[in-house]
Amino acid sequence: MPYTGGEGGGGTISNPCATIPGGNTQTNAYKTLDNEQSPISIIDDGGYPPPTTVECSTVKSRIMNNIKDSCLKKMVDQSIAKNLDSYTSEIVNSIFGESLDFNLFFEEAALVPTLDGKNDPQGDPGTQGVFNSTITINSLLNTSSVEYIAATIIHEATHAYMTYQGKLGEFNQHTQMGTNLAYTLQHDLQSMFPGMTDKDAKALSWGGLSETQAWKDLVNNNPQEANDILDINKKYKDATGTKGQRCK
Numbered sequence: 666m667p668y669t670g671g672e673g674g675g676g677t678i679s680n681p682c683a684t685i686p687g688g689n690t691q692t693n694a695y696k697t698l699d700n701e702q703s704p705i706s707i708i709d710d711g712g713y714p715p716p717t718t719v720e721c722s723t724v725k726s727r728i729m730n731n732i733k734d735s736c737l738k739k740m741v742d743q744s745i746a747k748n749l750d751s752y753t754s755e756i757v758n759s760i761f762g763e764s765l766d767f768n769l770f771f772e773e774a775a776l777v778p779t780l781d782g783k784n785d786p787q788g789d790p791g792t793q794g795v796f797n798s799t800i801t802i803n804s805l806l807n808t809s810s811v812e813y814i815a816a817t818i819i820h821e822a823t824h825a826y827m828t829y830q831g832k833l834g835e836f837n838q839h840t841q842m843g844t845n846l847a848y849t850l851q852h853d854l855q856s857m858f859p860g861m862t863d864k865d866a867k868a869l870s871w872g873g874l875s876e877t878q879a880w881k882d883l884v885n886n887n888p889q890e891a892n893d894i895l896d897i898n899k900k901y902k903d904a905t906g907t908k909g910q911r912c913k
């Protein structure tokens with residue numbers, strides 16, 4: 666799961682609510698109604714002169730699941746559910762506990778087959794008071810197992826959160842996932858899929874980390890285990906794979 670938003674932050678986005686004269690700067694520029702991504706809402710009562718009132722939601726942060734494919738969409742909802750005993754769930758809860766704008770957008774696109782998902786962060790919570798990250802899930806994954814899809818979503822959500830925390834760069838983030846967070850990612854999967862073995866959960870949590878030193882060490886020190894991990898991932902990912910459950 667290569668990560669393309671490696672440099673993180675720095676994008677320019679505006680927060681109309683923060684600049685409204687006399688407006689409440691604590692409100693969010695994003696409405697939570699519908700699946701609207703328009704940052705502002707113009708109240709139009711059909712009158713003249715044209716409407717100029719900008720309405721801002723009082724909700725500061727939000728997660729938008731804009732995925733169309735029913736299987737991928739459902740897996741995003743399940744992976745980021747707030748009531749899971751998981752790190753991803755903690756991320757979601759902290760998103761809504763932040764005083765800054767933190768918005769996660771889930772999209773789908775037909776990416777190259779070797780790329781399971783990608784992450785495009787925008788904004789800087791330190792200087793702009795707002796951070797958005799668009800997570801794109803490869804639509805080709807809709808034939809993979811739900812377990813593999815969930816592993817991809819967890820991986821990408823972790824990238825987004827690390828960038829938000831100022832831990833920048835794909836390589837650094839993967840290194841941390843392969844070391845400090847290895848057990849955490851495994852635990853997240855088992856929280857969603859209680860029947861999953863330690864071995865399978867650990868294997869799926871290695872997804873996207875093949876360039877890390879931790880993975881290279883494993884290949885050198887225990888090539889059999891490394892091979893097993895690749896084999897397990899393939900069985901969960903391939904449409905005809907023998908592990909996990911498929912939506913279709």
Ligand SMILES: [Zn+2]
Pocket residue numbers: 666667668820824839873
């Ligand atoms: Zn990654």
